[in-house]
Structures are given as structure tokens and as C-alpha cells.
Amino acid sequence: MKLSIIMPIYNEVELLEPVLERVQALDIAKEIILIDDHSTDGTTELIRRLARQPGIRALYHATNQGKGAAIRTGLTAVTGAVVIIQDADFEYDPAEIPSVIAPIVEGRCDVAFGSRFIGKIIGMRLPNRVANRILAATVWLLYGKGLTDEATAYKAFRSDLICRLPLRCKRFEFCPEVTAMALRLGRAIVESPISYRARTFEEGKKIGWRDFITAMRYLFAYRFRRVNLLDRPVNADALAAAVGASEMSDSASS
Numbered sequence: 001m002k003l004s005i006i007m008p009i010y011n012e013v014e015l016l017e018p019v020l021e022r023v024q025a026l027d028i029a030k031e032i033i034l035i036d037d038h039s040t041d042g043t044t045e046l047i048r049r050l051a052r053q054p055g056i057r058a059l060y061h062a063t064n065q066g067k068g069a070a071i072r073t074g075l076t077a078v079t080g081a082v083v084i085i086q087d088a089d090f091e092y093d094p095a096e097i098p099s100v101i102a103p104i105v106e107g108r109c110d111v112a113f114g115s116r117f118i119g120k121i122i123g124m125r126l127p128n129r130v131a132n133r134i135l136a137a138t139v140w141l142l143y144g145k146g147l148t149d150e151a152t153a154y155k156a157f158r159s160d161l162i163c164r165l166p167l168r169c170k171r172f173e174f175c176p177e178v179t180a181m182a183l184r185l186g187r188a189i190v191e192s193p194i195s196y197r198a199r200t201f202e203e204g205k206k207i208g209w210r211d212f213i214t215a216m217r218y219l220f221a222y223r224f225r226r227v228n229l230l231d232r233p234v235n236a237d238a239l240a241a242a243v244g245a246s247e248m249s250d251s252a253s254s
Contacts (some may be wrong), residue, residue: 001103003030004080004159005097009069011038014045020050022094023086032076034058035070062063068169068177075163076237081241083163084156089199092154096194101156103190110161111182111189113147114154119193128198131212135176140218142223143183147191151175151215154194161187163233178217180222185229 005023009016023032036047038061051058059073071085082104084097092114101115117132124132135150157177162178166198169177182189233239 001029001082002080003028003097003101004077004078004083005030005032005086006035006071006074006083007032007088008035008037008067008074008085009039009043010064010067011039011041013039013042015045015052015090016043016150017087018086019055019086019088023097024053024055026094026097028098028181028207029080030055031078031080033074035074036060037066037070038062038064041204059134060201066169066171068167068171068174072167072169072234075167075237076234077238078080078159078163079238080182081159083157083159085118085153087153088215091197091199093195096154099192100154100194104156104158109188109190111187112156112159113152113189113191114135114156114194116148116152116194116196117148118191120195121198122196123198124196125198127209131209132213135212135215135219138219139179139183142219142246143180145183145189146170147179147189150219152194155179157182159235160233161236165230166230171214172211173214173218179223180219181227184222184225184227 008171032055034051034056036044036058044060047058048058057077061070061073082101084101086092086094096114100112103109103112118166132149132151136147139145139147165178165181167177180191
């Protein structure tokens with residue numbers, strides 16, 4: 001079962017390569033999709049070099065659009081059966097990806113989250129802890145689902161689900177939007193413990209209090225909004241191209 005690892009990237013020239021090395025070290029069939037959200041610090045040039053390696057595909061935004069938009073762009077290139085989001089920093093450890101996706105691989109669910117709050121947290125500021133607790137409580141109150149970590153970046157999905165979700169997110173509202181959509185569709189979300197090392201704004205952290213307000217707004221809005229799956233998955237062209245390439249390869253070897 002091939003895993004598609006989507007990495008939305010903006011100005012991570014110092015950390016991208018070592019994080020990517022850890023992702024590449026995973027002993028699992030995978031494709032890595034790098035999305036450059038119009039970086040300005042040399043990251044774009046680094047991605048162009050890294051994308052020459054096998055198993056890596058790079059996509060580029062002509063303007064800075066946000067993490068959610070980068071993830072949506074990445075989804076159009078997915079050919080794996082499972083999708084997970086990996087940030088281009090060391091807040092989350094790529095070595096824990098197999099345990100996050102395990103519930104999906106084992107057929108127990110279509111959506112799996114890595115939870116920091118049943119795992120280990122280092123360096124998270126008190127306001128961030130409170131905001132995360134409020135978001136989790138809001139999910140329970142609105143959707144009746146006892147998640148411990150709605151805002152975790154480690155979110156994994158069956159690709160035939162997430163590539164048919166009518167996502168509209170631009171920034172960090174990807175998390176509440178995709179969570180709300182999955183729950184509105186009645187899909188179970190299984191959490192697994194992960195470790196987390198928070199970084200500071202000085203170190204490059206980008207999410208702020210305005211994103212918390214937006215997340216709350218999305219959770220409330222989708223509680224009363226019907227969610228209809230797309231008839232055509234956003235990765236339909238990528239899947240067709242992959243099938244075509246496989247057939248050409250089989251023909252050439254026969």
C-alpha cells in the first residue's frame with residue numbers, strides 16, 4: 001500500500017533537507033510531494049535540486065497562498081492509497097508516520113490523527129495548549145467526537161476520501177475544515193500518540209491567534225453545512241497518468 005506524503009513548504013531552507021532525509025528513510029512504499037508556496041529565502045531553488053531525486057515530485061505556487069492551498073495543490077498529484085501531511089520542520093518526527101497511518105492500513109478507519117496530547121509535548125506555550133483544548137472540546141460539543149487533538153498537523157486519510165472532499169481552505173483552516181468534513185460524513189477518526197517539539201515564532205512558527213478564531217468559525221459553520229463528495233477526485237489526472245506509465249513500462253519489458 002503506497003503512501004503519499006504531502007509536504008507544504010514556505011521559507012524552510014534550513015530545515016527542509018534534513019526533514020526530507022528522515023522522510024526518505026522510512027521503510028515503506030511512498031511518494032513524496034513537495035509544494036513550494038512561493039518561498040523567498042532560497043527554498044525554491046533547494047526544492048528544484050531535491051526534486052531530481054527519484055520518488056520526489058515538486059509543485060510550485062506563483063504566489064504565496066497558504067498551507068491549506070498548498071495541501072490542496074499536493075492532493076492533485078497523489079497516486080498512493082494513503083495520504084499524510086508532513087510539515088517541513090522538526091515539530092513532528094517522520095519516524096512516527098507508520099504508527100499514525102497504521103489504523104488506516106489495518107482497515108480500522110479512513111482517517112487517522114497523531115495526537116500530541118496522548119503522546120509527548122515539549123515546549124508548547126500555555127496559550128497554545130489552551131487553544132488546542134478549546135478546539136478539541138468544541139469538536140466534542142458540536143460533533144460528539146472525543147478527539148484529543150483536532151489541530152495536529154499529522155493527519156492521514158485514505159486517498160479515495162480526501163481527494164473527493166470539497167476543500168476550500170487557504171491557510172491553517174485546513175485542519176478544522178477537513179476534520180469537520182470527515183465527521184459530517186460519519187467517518188471515524190482514530191488517534192495514535194505522537195511526540196511534538198514546539199518551535200517559536202523566531203524559529204519560524206507561522207500559526208497565530210487569528211488562526212484559532214478562524215478554526216472555531218469553521219468548526220461551527222460546518223456543523224450546519226451539508227458535505228457532498230466530489231464526483232471526480234482531484235487526483236484523477238494523476239491516477240490516470242500513473243496507470244498509463246505503468247502500462248507503458250509493462251509493455252516495454254514484455
